[in-house]
Amino acid sequence: MRRTHPANMFVCECITQSLFRLMKRKPYNKITVTDLVQEAGVSRNSFYRNYQSTEEIIRQFLEEKTSKWWSEFIAYPDRYPHVISEMFYHFLDMKEEIDLLYRAGLSHLLMEHIVLCGRQSLTGELKGQLQRHQLMKQNVTEDDSYEICY
Structure with missing residues (x-):
């Protein structure tokens, strides 16, 4: 799925907003992919499909x-x-x-x-x-x- 697909765009938005929410509570260098996907409510595969x-x-x-x-x-x-x-x-x-x-x-x-x-x-x-x-x-x-x- 590309970032232009509506469902994928939603996943990317969830991940992005989750990162900024986590950055308010936790130092950036302590945020893990696990923290991020749990906060976003998406799978690790969703993260790695879209971001490196x-x-x-x-x-x-x-x-x-x-x-x-x-x-x-x-x-x-x-x-x-x-x-x-x-x-x-x-x-x-x-x-x-x-x-x-x-x-x-x-x-x-x-x-x-x-x-x-x-x-x-x-x-x-x-x-x-x-x-x-x-x-x-x-x-x-x-x-x-x-x-x-x-």
Whole structure:
């Protein structure tokens, strides 16, 4: 089953929410797969069918939470004249989860995600749209991940 199947999406959501609930009560490095699947009410097979590690759960969570925002941004870039500040406002909606990541020493996962989003904005259609709307300098290369103008 792929992550797009409704039943599998439900399992992934249960696992994700369980991880964040456990992180409120227990240090991240002490959370086991057994703890996670018991909290989620799913089997170990469900975990391993979808994830290789608990960090992958967090990466998937960040991707899912930002994909809608990025899709809207790509479709309507003039709605977001201040790209960086808008992105951080978006992250405010995840402040509880981000706080848990920080407390668990996992803030690097958020930074990796932000850099990845920046790099994605430097490729293809989005780069052209940003440049047309003067939201990105014309001379930006993929190596210049932080050259987005705001």
